[in-house]
Amino acid sequence: MNYLKTFTNGLLKENPTFVLLLGMCPTLGTTTSGMNGLGMGLATAFVLICSNIVISILKRLIPDKVHIPAYIVIIATFVTILQMVMEAYMPALYESLGLFIPLIVVNCIVLGRAESFAAKNNPFASFLDGAGIGLGFTFALTLLGSVRELLGTGNIFSFRLFPENYGMLIFVLAPGAFIALGYLIAIINKLKSKNA
Amino acid sequence: MKQLKSSFLNMAVVLTVITLIAAGALASMYTLTEEPIRLAKEQKKEQALKDVLLPYTRLDEPDTINGLAIVRAYNGDTFVGAAVESSANGFGGTIKVMVGFNQDGKIVNYSVLEQSETPGLGTKMVDWFKTKKGNQDIRQLNPSEVNFTVNKDGGDIDAITAATISSRAFLKAVSDAYAVYAEQHAADGTSGASPQAATMNPDSLAVDSTLLKDTITVVEKSIVKTNSKPLKRR
Numbered sequence: 147m148n149y150l151k152t153f154t155n156g157l158l159k160e161n162p163t164f165v166l167l168l169g170m171c172p173t174l175g176t177t178t179s180g181m182n183g184l185g186m187g188l189a190t191a192f193v194l195i196c197s198n199i200v201i202s203i204l205k206r207l208i209p210d211k212v213h214i215p216a217y218i219v220i221i222a223t224f225v226t227i228l229q230m231v232m233e234a235y236m237p238a239l240y241e242s243l244g245l246f247i248p249l250i251v252v253n254c255i256v257l258g259r260a261e262s263f264a265a266k267n268n269p270f271a272s273f274l275d276g277a278g279i280g281l282g283f284t285f286a287l288t289l290l291g292s293v294r295e296l297l298g299t300g301n302i303f304s305f306r307l308f309p310e311n312y313g314m315l316i317f318v319l320a321p322g323a324f325i326a327l328g329y330l331i332a333i334i335n336k337l338k339s340k341n342a
Numbered sequence: 343m344k345q346l347k348s349s350f351l352n353m354a355v356v357l358t359v360i361t362l363i364a365a366g367a368l369a370s371m372y373t374l375t376e377e378p379i380r381l382a383k384e385q386k387k388e389q390a391l392k393d394v395l396l397p398y399t400r401l402d403e404p405d406t407i408n409g410l411a412i413v414r415a416y417n418g419d420t421f422v423g424a425a426v427e428s429s430a431n432g433f434g435g436t437i438k439v440m441v442g443f444n445q446d447g448k449i450v451n452y453s454v455l456e457q458s459e460t461p462g463l464g465t466k467m468v469d470w471f472k473t474k475k476g477n478q479d480i481r482q483l484n485p486s487e488v489n490f491t492v493n494k495d496g497g498d499i500d501a502i503t504a505a506t507i508s509s510r511a512f513l514k515a516v517s518d519a520y521a522v523y524a525e526q527h528a529a530d531g532t533s534g535a536s537p538q539a540a541t542m543n544p545d546s547l548a549v550d551s552t553l554l555k556d557t558i559t560v561v562e563k564s565i566v567k568t569n570s571k572p573l574k575r576r
Contacts, residue, residue, distance in 0.1 A: 178461045208356055211348040216360050223364040227371045234378035237386065244458070299462060315504075318462040 152271050156278030162255045163286035163327075164334045169255040173287060174323040176246050180303045183291025184284065185239045186246060189228055191280025193250050194259060196224045198276035202264040217260045222251045255283060286330075293326050294318060390453040391415075394442030396422045410522045421445060424526065426519035427455070432511040434458040437467070439512065441519040447484045447527070452516065464508030471512065476500045480513075485520040 162168045169190070176186040200220050208216045229247050232240040240247065250256065259279055264272040292302050298318035300308040316322045346352050391401070391413065398415035405412050411427045423444040429436050438456035443449060454468045471480045477493070478500040491497030492509050501509035 204360075206345050208360075209346045209348040209352045212353045212357055216357060219357075219360050219364050223367055226368055230371055230375040230379070234375040234382060237382045241456075313462075315462050319460065 149271065149274055153274040153278040156275060156280070156282040157285065158282070158338075160279070161282040161286060161334075162279055163283060163290075164331050166255075167331075168258060169253050169283065172246050172249065172253060173290065174320065174327065176243055177287055177291035177294055177323060178298075178318050179295040179301075180288055180292035181239075182242055183287035183289075185236075186243055187280070187284025187287040189232070189243070189247060190250055190253060190255065191277070191284055192228055193221065193224045193253075194256050194280040194283075195273060195276035197221045197256060197260055198264040198272040199269050200224075201260045202267060202269045202272035205265050213265070217257060218251070221256055221260070225250045255279065290323070290326055290330060293330065294322055297326070298322060386455075390440045390455060391425055391442075393453050394425050394440055394451040396442075396444055396450055398422050405526070407522045407525055410519065412522055412526055414526075423450060424523055426522050428515040428519035428522070429456075430511040430515035430518065432457060432459050433464050433505070433507045434460060437508070437511050437515055439515045439519070441516050441523075443520070443523045447486065447520070447523060448482055449480055449485070449516070449520075451481055459508045460505065463505040464502065466502050466505065467508055467512045470502050470509075471499075478502075480516065485517050486524065490517050490520075 156162070158165075160166055163170075163173050172186055172190070177183040197217070197220055201217055204216075204220075225248060228250075229240075232243075232247065259275060263275045267275070294317045296302050296307065297314050298316070299313045300306060300310050314322070317326060346356065395415045396417070398417050400416045400418075402414040402416075405414070412424050413426075414424045415422050423442060425440055425442045427438065427440050429438045431437070435458035436456065437454065437459070439452050439454050441449060441452045451472060457465065457467065459465050459467065470478055473479060477498060480499060483490075488499075489497040490499065490513055492499055492501035492506060492513060494501055494506055495510070497513075499509075499513060
């Protein structure tokens with residue numbers, strides 16, 4: 147097994163947002179700014195890495211018929227731990243992400259990687275897979291968040307590039323999320339087809 | 343090692359053990375983060391109080407009038423106003439604001455504690471109503487002296503562009519806060535002094551209550567005076 151390939155697989159080839167189109171709810175819901183996208187991506191990556199490692203360690207001990215409830219309990223534990231840590235040490239980010247943090251439990255990327263990768267591979271490979279997919283998700287959310295923030299308010303990471311009055315407000319609202327995501331996917335597909 | 347069989351006993355034991363470990367991990371994490379979470383919340387509230395009130399040296403214990411929390415502030419023994427926490431239903435959920443008033447019932451400042459308005463529109467309320475521009479600044483206004491509604495409803499305050507519902511909710515929360523503030527003034531006026539002030543600091547009881555009485559009568563007089571001649575802002 148090629149460990150490097152396992153890691154880079156999640157970044158571009160199987161990028162959860164741009165290629166697999168998984169986890170669309172937090173993708174569209176939290177990316178109103180680059181900072182929010184980055185925070186949400188890192189939070190998901192943390193849960194993904196932890197749950198991948200634990201599940202791949204325990205995979206033989208969990209009987210097949212109860213593997214879904216067992217996985218969900220493990221994932222939910224990490225999400226709740228993350229939620230409490232964020233509330234304690236990053237209250238501002240915790241507030242702006244709000245409900246989307248507890249919703250990581252039902253993020254299909256996390257359970258999907260547990261099912262399709264961690265349950266079949268060793269802990270180290272699972273860690274790399276979690277890190278790759280998690281960083282790919284973070285990259286996608288940060289990119290989408292930055293694009294929306296720039297077009298909508300003229301800022302990037304709260305750094306002003308042009309006056310707010312020239313911003314297209316729709317990009318900060320829900321429809322803008324769909325438009326921006328659509329164009330980003332199109333651009334990435336274009337780039338990928340050139341490479342192939 | 344081979345995969346564990348899905349027998350009834352195996353399933354029950356494995357699930358029980360996993361949930362027990364999870365519960366243990368969460369419980370220990372909870373005790374670890376309990377203190378920092380409480381501190382962070384307290385700090386936020388303290389910062390909000392500092393932002394919305396005139397400089398103060400002492401705060402009363404929070405009091406509840408009509409379901410809204412009110413905190414009276416004193417500089418030494420002088421009453422310098424009170425902060426009221428109020429809320430209203432905005433466009434995207436509950437808006438929670440803290441509004442500080444000075445002795446005369448004028449708004450010193452406000453702080454939005456909680457809101458889920460539309461980003462880029464309603465969220466502007468955080469700064470909008472303290473920006474000196476047109477008629478949007480509500481600081482130094484006494485809600486009873488002006489028509490405290492948005493201009494679209496014939497009021498004296500400029501609403502946030504394209505966020506009238508959020509602006510309405512915000513102004514409603516602020517006027518609710520003012521109603522509570524005015525009520526506490528009336529209540530203190532009849533009882534003579536704030537009971538909290540007396541219990542909090544018995545040494546300064548005499549000074550405190552007389553001073554407070556004086557301030558209140560002055561304030562009441564000024565309210566009566568200003569109410570008799572309607573104020574035009576434009």
